[in-house]
Amino acid sequence: MSTVLSPEHRELQEAAREFATKEVEPIAGRLDLEDSRIPDELYEKMARIGYFGICAPTEYGGLGMDATALCVVTEELCRASMSVGSLIQRNVVCADLLVRHGTDEQIERYVERLVTGQIQAASAGTEPDAGSDAANISTRAERRGESYLLTGTKQWCTNADVAEVLFTYVRTSNESKHGGVSLLTVDKPKGEFLPPKLTGTHLATCGYRGMWSYQLYFDELEVPAANLVGGVEGKAFQQLMGGYEIARTGFAFRCIGLARAAYEAALAYSRDRVQFGRPIQDFQAVRFKLADMRTQIEAARALGYLAAAKLDAGERADLEAGMAKLFAAEMARKVCWDALYIHGGNGYAIDSPVNRYWRDSGGLPIGEGTSDIQREIIARRITERK
Numbered sequence: 195m196s197t198v199l200s201p202e203h204r205e206l207q208e209a210a211r212e213f214a215t216k217e218v219e220p221i222a223g224r225l226d227l228e229d230s231r232i233p234d235e236l237y238e239k240m241a242r243i244g245y246f247g248i249c250a251p252t253e254y255g256g257l258g259m260d261a262t263a264l265c266v267v268t269e270e271l272c273r274a275s276m277s278v279g280s281l282i283q284r285n286v287v288c289a290d291l292l293v294r295h296g297t298d299e300q301i302e303r304y305v306e307r308l309v310t311g312q313i314q315a316a317s318a319g320t321e322p323d324a325g326s327d328a329a330n331i332s333t334r335a336e337r338r339g340e341s342y343l344l345t346g347t348k349q350w351c352t353n354a355d356v357a358e359v360l361f362t363y364v365r366t367s368n369e370s371k372h373g374g375v376s377l378l379t380v381d382k383p384k385g386e387f388l389p390p391k392l393t394g395t396h397l398a399t400c401g402y403r404g405m406w407s408y409q410l411y412f413d414e415l416e417v418p419a420a421n422l423v424g425g426v427e428g429k430a431f432q433q434l435m436g437g438y439e440i441a442r443t444g445f446a447f448r449c450i451g452l453a454r455a456a457y458e459a460a461l462a463y464s465r466d467r468v469q470f471g472r473p474i475q476d477f478q479a480v481r482f483k484l485a486d487m488r489t490q491i492e493a494a495r496a497l498g499y500l501a502a503a504k505l506d507a508g509e510r511a512d513l514e515a516g517m518a519k520l521f522a523a524e525m526a527r528k529v530c531w532d533a534l535y536i537h538g539g540n541g542y543a544i545d546s547p548v549n550r551y552w553r554d555s556g557g558l559p560i561g562e563g564t565s566d567i568q569r570e571i572i573a574r575r576i577t578e579r580k
Contacts, residue, residue: 198499203266206259210267213243214274222275225404226550231356232278232404241311245271246285249440250309251293254301261440261505265447265498272451273458276554277404280448284353287441288315288361295424295433304359304379316357318348318380318410325349326567328363329371329431333412335364335378342366342378342417348410354394355406358384363434366427377423377430380415391415401553438563439501439511442519445562446498449522450491452558456526456533456551457487463537463548480536487529494522513575520568523558530555 199207217236224230240246248264250256257263264286272279289308292301307313324330333346344364354360360380367374380392387394392415394408423433461484464475474480501514534541534552541548559565 198503199262199266202259203262206263207266207270209243210270211273213239214270214279218271218274218278222278223545223547223550225275225277226401226553227545229398229403229406231406232281236278237281237311237314240282245282246311247289247309248282249286250289250305254289254293254305255310256289261443261502262499264440264444265502268444268447269451269454269495272448273455274451275404276402276448276452276551279451280402281353281405283441283444283448284315284317284357285309285311286444287437288317288359290440291361291433291437292423294436295429297420297423297425299420300379300423308359313358314353314356314384315359315361316351316353318351318354318360318362320348320350322347322349326564328434329375331363331365331375333362333364335366335376335417337366337419338416340419342419342422344378344380344412344415344417346412348412350397350407351394351410352407353405354408354410355385355387355396358382360410361423363430370428372431373428375430376427377433378417379421379423380417381421388415400556401550402557435512439505439515442515442562442568443498443501443505443511446494446501446515446518446522449519449526449555449558450494450498452551452554453487453491453494453522453526453529456530456548456555457484457491459548459551460484460487460533460536463540474536483532483536487532490525490529494518494525497521513572516563516568516571516575519562520565520572523561524565526558527555 217239244257245267247256248259248267249261252258268279285308289305292305308315321331321333335342335344362378362380364376364378365374366376382388391413393411397407397409464480465473467474498518501511501518504511504514530552533548537548540546543549
């Protein structure tokens with residue numbers, strides 16, 4: 195492990211590893227094969243430990259730790275289950291967004307409940323025609339007195355059914371592409387939608403199971419105007435940009451945790467699998483793959499910790515976060531494929547753990563901003579004129 199970690203971080207790391215091994219690993223395969231939901235009991239255990247409030251100030255019930263702490267926990271949990279390890283990030287990012295941009299009333303209403311895990315959050319941003327081009331959001335919110343009426347379609351809203359608050363990006367004006375987008379919190383019951391005004395369709399996926407993604411349909415859903423984050427229209431992009439840095443840094447460590455699981459499985463298999471009278475790890479083709487896998491994981495972790503360190507120092511980290519997300523996502527996809535390849539036909543069996551890692555890795559270069567979007571962010575920053 196990296197030497198940048200403090201004793202406090204290492205203690206947190208050990209505790210998270212023990213929790214993941216005891217509580218998460220035993221159910222990870224079932225969650226995947228049955229496409230079942232993360233159990234409430236596991237969620238509640240994570241909430242009691244404080245995982246949903248790692249970075250949040252103690253005044254809101256958080257642990258008051260830093261971005262590095264979030265990264266440490268995320269890696270350990272995602273090594274056991276990509277879905278379970280990803281669960282904490284929504285509450286972390288949404289609570290942070292409200293602390294920085296919410297009104298006093300919004301902070302009081304939501305933040306402590308998000309931080310302590312009393313409620314879950316989901317982000318409703320992506321639309322059928324607004325993915326990488328997030329400014330192309332067309333879901334409309336029309337002001338009617340003290341309310342907004344929401345109409346439109348959202349896509350790939352993960353955990354939307356379980357969430358009790360949807361952070362929903364809407365168009366409140368056509369005056370400018372970016373400046374016409376606002377952020378509303380939409381309250382809903384846990385495990386339900388609000389038909390016929392808000393309905394959802396489950397989008398089945400080949401991996402990343404345990405949390406379901408939904409297509410959401412808003413049909414003049416009435417939302418109080420008091421739910422406009424920050425109380426001013428047209429500020430969603432400004433509010434979102436700062437959140438991307440912690441989100442993408444955390445995402446990098448999701449990738450690293452998954453890649454670690456795949457690498458460790460491949461290493462163990464290469465020791466046990468005998469062909470032509472000797473373990474396959476004795477063959478150069480396998481040995482070189484393992485060497486590359488370990489090197490790439492360590493490089494991704496170092497880059498991720500660089501981004502976290504910038505965040506912890508209160509510095510701008512969009513460049514480092516973009517690089518960490520880009521490198522870690524591409525790395526994990528390659529490592530998981532190589533791990534499956536080392537397993538041969540046994541890895542192609544859908545019920546093998548390494549097959550799950552491979553399927554989970556397919557979406558990594560797409561989620562939280564595609565790899566090419568990260569390249570554009572990086573290129574823009576390194577070529578900008580001072």
